[in-house]
Amino acid sequence: DADVTQTPRNRITKTGKRIMLECSQTKGHDRMYWYRQDPGLGLRLIYYSFDVKDINKGEISDGYSVSRQAQAKFSLSLESAIPNQTALYFCATSDSLTEKLFFGSGTQLSVL
Amino acid sequence: LAKTTQPISMDSYEGQEVNITCSHNNIATNDYITWYQQFPSQGPRFIIQGYKTKVTNEVASLFIPADRKSSTLSLPRVSLSDTAVYYCLVGRDNYGQNFVFGPGTRLSVLP
Numbered sequence: 227d228a229d230v231t232q233t234p235r236n237r238i239t240k241t242g243k244r245i246m247l248e249c250s251q252t253k254g255h256d257r258m259y260w261y262r263q264d265p266g267l268g269l270r271l272i273y274y275s276f277d278v279k280d281i282n283k284g285e286i287s288d289g290y291s292v293s294r295q296a297q298a299k300f301s302l303s304l305e306s307a308i309p310n311q312t313a314l315y316f317c318a319t320s321d322s323l324t325e326k327l328f329f330g331s332g333t334q335l336s337v338l
Numbered sequence: 339l340a341k342t343t344q345p346i347s348m349d350s351y352e353g354q355e356v357n358i359t360c361s362h363n364n365i366a367t368n369d370y371i372t373w374y375q376q377f378p379s380q381g382p383r384f385i386i387q388g389y390k391t392k393v394t395n396e397v398a399s400l401f402i403p404a405d406r407k408s409s410t411l412s413l414p415r416v417s418l419s420d421t422a423v424y425y426c427l428v429g430r431d432n433y434g435q436n437f438v439f440g441p442g443t444r445l446s447v448l449p
Contacts, residue, residue, distance in 0.1 A: 329381025
């Protein structure tokens with residue numbers, strides 16, 4: 227969905243490096259989410275935010291941090307990347323009325 | 339958040355109707371049922387959402403029995419392009435709850 231933009235689309239990094247994945251949205255939604263997907267598996271929630279300055283841990287937050295810089299921007303950081311963080315990362319938004327999720331195109335991250 | 343159970347995989351042929359059932363025995367009174375479709379290397383896409391009885395849109399139908407402990411996504415006359423993973427989500431994203439995706443159902447449509 228072009229309304230939810232993730233950058234970069236692909237990233238290769240080395241173990242121990244700090245990296246940031248960016249997400250921006252033009253849907254005007256308050257709620258934003260970061261998910262991780264491993265091959266053949268469902269999506270697992272890393273962090274979510276219901277508004278600016280609101281940050282909540284999901285089921286797999288260890289090794290990750292987030293920043294909600296504005297209503298439209300939600301970034302995910304890996305402080306010290308490790309190989310098992312190699313995965314496809316999705317950002318999503320939703321509104322409080324319909325609670326339908328809208329996903330970005332994903333960032334494929336490879337940690338060597 | 340209600341836990342859901344769906345078949346891991348299903349096969350079908352072009353032109354057939356496909357029904358995917360999701361069990362959610364612990365669904366709460368305020369919970370909605372939402373289905374998403376995911377193609378490889380893409381983010382999931384909303385298909386349909388319902389609370390009770392039947393909901394129909396241009397893509398699918400959703401059947402929910404009176405006890406709401408299960409729901410069935412119905413895809414009419416599937417084509418090869420319907421090959422995807424389908425996820426059933428149950429719950430409301432309020433008060434710190436969140437959307438949890440299970441492994442979904444991998445639908446393969448054969449020619």
